């Protein structure tokens with residue numbers, strides 16, 4: 001017997017990430033090849049015509065798993081009974097901007113959507129914020145939703161998976177080994193240049209990647225900044241922010257959360273429970289494993305002086321961002 005469809009809400013459906021994301025969700029790449037989905041697409045009133053065009057193309061793919069779709073400019077309709085909410089819709093940065101420069105423009109979106117999710121979504125809705133600055137936007141949505149109280153705060157997550165994937169790709173290029181050989185990479189903190197890609201625990205076919213590369217200067221002066229500034233490098237090269245790789249990372253994040261990681265570590269931006277001294281509620285990139293539809297922060301990793309310094313730097317930036325949205329959250 002076929003499974004009941006899962007309702008997936010996607011905001012910013014007419015945008016560039018939306019265009020790379022929706023077809024893959026509808027083809028079963030996110031929730032599995034036996035899982036029908038209903039797409040609930042949100043965008044601004046002026047983008048509704050473009051959303052209709054995307055829906056026409058989705059229809060024309062004749063995806064067997066696409067059990068229905070709606071388009072709306074009303075968040076209360078878009079999030080109704082949603083079991084998964086991908087919050088992509090927000091302004092992207094242009095050349096010369098940092099992601100936190102978007103905070104004043106994008107923050108309000110996440111108060112409105114956090115409330116709508118809390119009031120209308122499935123009570124176990126899993127939320128992934130992609131729109132930047134994604135950690136603090138996820139924090140805003142979570143805090144707004146907490147006032148309604150129907151959705152667990154831990155269900156509000158932010159996308160650090162693109163940074164995780166970028167780190168893997170750089171290690172694969174450096175060592176000449178396949179991406180699939182690597183395990184246990186983690187990117188701590190904020191999705192911003194202060195993020196801390198940490199390869200201390202990373203292995204390739206069981207061998208320590210740190211020992212294999214054996215070049216701390218490359219690690220500190222090339223690897224960490226390359227991963228941290230990759231988004232800006234793509235904007236510089238393309239004239240537009242990353243889209244297909246961002247959509248791919250969103251698929252990876254939700255797929256692993258929904259279907260499990262079989263013990264593999266993945267980086268997720270999740271509200272801290274106090275782990276590693278990160279204040280509770282701050283949405284922070286942590287190493288996670290997923291099982292039975294739940295994520296768990298990997299515990300007990302040693303934090304050396306360099307790592308502590310880097311983790312504090314990215315935490316301080318998130319605390320500043322939190323301070324900046326205090327008034328918005330009342």
Ligand code: NAD
Nearest residue numbers: 012014015016017043089090091092130131132159162246
């Ligand atoms: P885009 O401009 O192509 O599309 C954004 C879409 O969102 C547009 O269709 C716009 O109409 C819509 N939108 C704006 N406000 C909305 C609202 N209130 N409700 C619903 N829809 C709304 O942008 P994009 O390239 O798709 O990027 C979207 C966001 O994702 C940006 O903030 C970008 O910085 C961010 N991003 C994050 C990551 C990450 O790793 N976290 C990676 C890439 C991009």
Ligand code: LMR
Nearest residue numbers: 093099132231232241242
């Ligand atoms: C990225 O990392 O590619 C996105 O967050 C877009 C950006 O502004 O860097």
